[in-house]
Amino acid sequence: MxxxxxxxxxxxxxxxxxxxxxxxxxxxxxxxxxxxxxxxxxxxxxxxxxxxxxxxxxxxxxxxxxxxxxxxxxxxxxxxxxxKVENVRPIDPFEFDWPKNVKFIYMPFNILAEVNRKLYAQIISGNLGQLQRINFFEEDKTTKTYIFDDRGFLSSVVRFNGDGQFEEQIFFNLAGEWRFKRLSSEEVIINPLFRDEFKREKYAAMxxxxxxxxxxxxxxxxxxxxxxxxxxxxxxxxxxxxxxxxxxxxxxxxxxxxxxxxxxxxxxxxxxxxxxxxxxxxxxxxxxxxxxxxxxxxxxxxIPPFDSRLRLGKSQRIKELKIFVLVDKTPLAELEIIIDEISKAMYKDTKINLMLGAYAANQEATGKLDKLKEKILNRLNLTEEEIEAIEKAENQIESEIDKELIKKARFFRRITFYRIESESEWIKELNFVRLIIDMGKDMDLYLQIAGISAGIPQINSTPSPYVENYKNGMIVPDVLEIKEAINYYLVGLKHWNQALVYAAGKIVQYSSDNLISLWNESLELATAEGEKLDE
Structure with a gap:
């Protein structure tokens, strides 16, 4: 086992x-x-x-x-x-014993409960809609928090003092009896009713x-x-x-x-x-x-930790050639050069689409996305409002000047400014990406893992354990040479297929069965060496 x-x-x-x-x-x-x-x-x-x-x-x-x-x-x-419970049951927070004059206000991200026009509680749900937490307030200060288990029961209650500072956290069993509590000193106290299930009455820390x-x-x-x-x-x-x-x-x-x-x-x-x-x-x-x-x-x-939720070769199923560029760790000036080269390729080949991505939690990176969008619109000499107006009037346009505006609008719509909100959504996007570009000096580890897991060639500025030059990607130290690398993987399928085959070989090398075999062989080797030392 x-x-x-x-x-x-x-x-x-x-x-x-x-x-x-x-x-x-x-x-x-x-x-x-x-x-x-x-x-x-x-x-x-x-x-x-x-x-x-x-x-x-x-x-x-x-x-x-x-x-x-x-x-x-x-x-x-x-x-x-x-x-210990396997069955999941939903909890309806409105069935709780609320004050008679409570008023529920539905907000975009949670539900607020008000009593006499004052904030009384905040109801927070999890990703799947299950009840996650309820915060209670007095005079706009948190007094306690109910923490719920996603299987459908109250797991613990956190209490705060009059200054809003942590006081204690009480942990419950399925019957609602408290089993132990954590104090502000970090000391853990056991309920005397359950003392025989623990070795001590109290512990210095959890x-x-x-x-x-x-x-x-x-x-x-x-x-x-x-x-x-x-x-x-x-x-x-x-x-x-x-x-x-x-x-x-x-x-x-x-x-x-x-x-x-x-x-x-x-x-x-x-x-x-x-x-x-x-x-x-x-x-x-x-x-x-x-x-x-x-x-x-x-x-x-x-052993590289491949993400098996990604599958090889899905980008072949769509006609678009989607390029994903992570902006987080690449300087803005270099990003402009990269976008300029990709734009030239996009004008020549209408199948090429560009996705500029940034982690939503990284304000500096999302700020870069906004600046890049602004620069692209300035080059097109259009605003987003004007692009929307052009698209609405597209069927009525006949003049050559207006047709040029349509081309510009269509070009802009082939660029996606993507904020990475969650891992699962990002995986869906990467499944159909043809080429990854991350020119930051400190590359994003998960993006590299995802790239090789999906067989997507990657262009980086510095060597990496996951990207081998001209095998499953290219190392381009100078951003001015990015054009050659882009053409290498987008002009024809030969080099792209080679990268896919190489990635597939890597994944097979570290497949489930091989991984287990590698571990067992190493454990046997370690055991044999240990026995020799004992002799």
Whole structure:
């Protein structure tokens, strides 16, 4: 059995998974190495279980977004709160015991409850419409927050003092009885009614309570022949690797989660690790250097975390040649040069379309999108209002001058200014992209993973572990040479097909079955070396 222990928390704490309101976005992609590994193990029908250590009342929402809804998992907090339930039931917030004179006001992003024309509560829903949270107010200050589990029950209540500062968080079971509470001092108090289910009456921090339950689970379920795959993160490593070892351990390092230079495990923690998996060649080199410096011998595997939600070759199904340009990390002046070259190609070939993309949460990047739109309109000597008017009157236009305006309007409509709101929506867009351009000095990791997962060639300014020159993309250090790279992949299908075949080979190389074989071979090697040292 393979046990996966992810770390999906984006919070400042090390024990809870933060879920923003559905209308907020984050610069960070949710996809990571563990998501990839779980997808591959499920595809291979290899027996596995995921151990969720974080408090995650909206866990099913997250798993659904990552196509992992059917995974087998054990949740520490389901155990701690006694909330093991599989059935999902909807909660109607209007059935609660509201004041008689309450008035509900439907806003674009939530529902407000007013009493005597004063804000009384704020009802917040999740991505799928399920009740996520209710904030209560007095004199415009938050007094308490009800946090709901996406399976349909009240999970915890957060209380605040008169100054709006955190006071305590109370965790409930399915019967509405409080099991334990976290105080402002971070101390955790156990309800005396359930004292016999815990080893202590109180804990210095939530971390200690989680570690206690994890150790119990590991001792009761994980054998020496099982494999534990740990998503490496500083706090996560300390929590798991400092516990009594159960089974064989694979440490999985993902670039956007662990700073190898600063937070690499020490010798004591590494003593419990059998194999290390990294996502890039650069990380493989860094890890090997760290191990050599400590005189520690552990097999290191470099396995790219492909996103199997993307499929190869879908852009062949449409006649348009869609170019995606990520603007976030590329200077505005260079973007103008890139757009100018693509525009020339668009005038020659009407099948070429351009998508300029930026993370919605990155205000600087979305500001670039606005500036680029303005510059393109200025070059066309038109406004958006004028373009709309031209489109409406297109059937009545006969003069040559007006026909030229139609061409300009149609050209502008072939350019999309795309704000990346969510990972799932972006995946849909990338499925039909023919070429990716990211000329930032620090390329976007997820975009590169997505590119190779979908077999889309990429043009970058600096070398990368995921893009090999003239194989699945081109490295163009000087933006003035971008024209040659664009033509290389858009003029004819030969080079584009070569990139697709190369990407397909890479994905096959790290397919579900091969991934499992690589891990098992490395574990056997580590076991054999360990036995030699024991002799």
């Amino acid at each position: 393979f046990y996966f222990i992810p770390t999906w928390n984006q919070n400042h704490t090390d024990w809870e998974l933060e879920f923003l309101e559905w209308y907020y976005t984050t610069k960070k992609m949710e996809f990571d190495d563990t998501v990839n590994q779980l997808m591959m193990f499920n595809q291979a029908k290899e027996k596995n279980k995921t151990i969720i250590l974080e408090y995650a009342p909206m866990l099913r929402d997250f798993l659904q977004r990552q196509d992992l809804y059917d995974i087998d998992y054990y949740s520490i907090f389901d155990d701690l709160q006694d909330t 971390r200690e309570l989680i570690e206690e339950k994890y150790n119990e689970f590991a001792q009761e379920n994980i054998t020496k022949d099982d494999v534990i795959v740990i998503a490496s993160e500083k706090r996560h490593n300390q929590r798991i690797l400092n516990a009594k070892k159960s089974g064989r351990v694979i440490l999985s390092i993902f670039s956007q989660r662990l700073n190898i230079e600063q937070d690499f495990p020490d010798e004591t923690e590494l003593a419990k690790v059998d194999v290390i998996v990294v996502d890039t060649q650069q990380n493989e080199k860094l890890v090997q250097e760290k191990l050599n410096a400590m005189n520690v011998s552990i097999p290191v595997l470099q």
